[in-house]
Amino acid sequence: MIGRLNHVAIAVPDLAAASAKYREQLGANVGAPQALPEHGVTVVFIDTGNSKIELLEALGENSPIAGFIAKNPAGGVHHLCFEVGDIAQAVEQLQATGARVLGDGRARIGAHGNPVVFLHPKDFHGALIELEEVRG
């Protein structure tokens, strides 16, 4: 079911400082910040050639990463995103095996304009897994 590792998201308290670190200290290919108010985050993508790192900063009062930053003030790895071909089918298969899909279980349009779901980290060894539908 899962395909490519689309990205690894790292939540950070200060996106400008994190972008500068990755660009200047690690010599990474760091993009421009994009504010996504409908998702409650500002994102910066780092292109690693084969995959991406997504740096996330909370935006607005109800940011989905505010709680994570409160618990991890320095930041930390927030989630891993794998691509799937058909997200409705993936959700059905996962739920049939007892895996919990967060929210109402239905896919929403994610930060990249594709349908996404998140799986309960307690079902996957403490890792928050995002599935994103990417049609081949």
Add this chain to the structure above:
Amino acid sequence: MIGRLNHVAIAVPDLAAASAKYREQLGANVGAPQALPEHGVTVVFIDTGNSKIELLEALGENSPIAGFIAKNPAGGVHHLCFEVGDIAQAVEQLQATGARVLGDGRARIGAHGNPVVFLHPKDFHGALIELEEVRG
């Protein structure tokens, strides 16, 4: 400096159970376990096509992931590994910018037979970063 995202390592308390979850629930391409007593871990690789997930279970009494599992009994994302072309040069550049390389700062031979170093997670927003020399 940093190139491809070589792998994302997830430390787990039970490698057989984690392998079964990724294989059966997520339909992932999960390899066979490899005991690496000299590194204090047993590893399983999951091939995502473009990158890899490395599941790690502690092996022996002085496993480098024992402390992590003690703090995160369910498991969690342990580190991200980026490829570099010349690790000695990478270390020199990083240290010149004030980034801390763990241990004595010299590369050691990692689990894949290549020279590796780890960077202090406090310098990179809570993410433990491994650099692995992969000659192109």
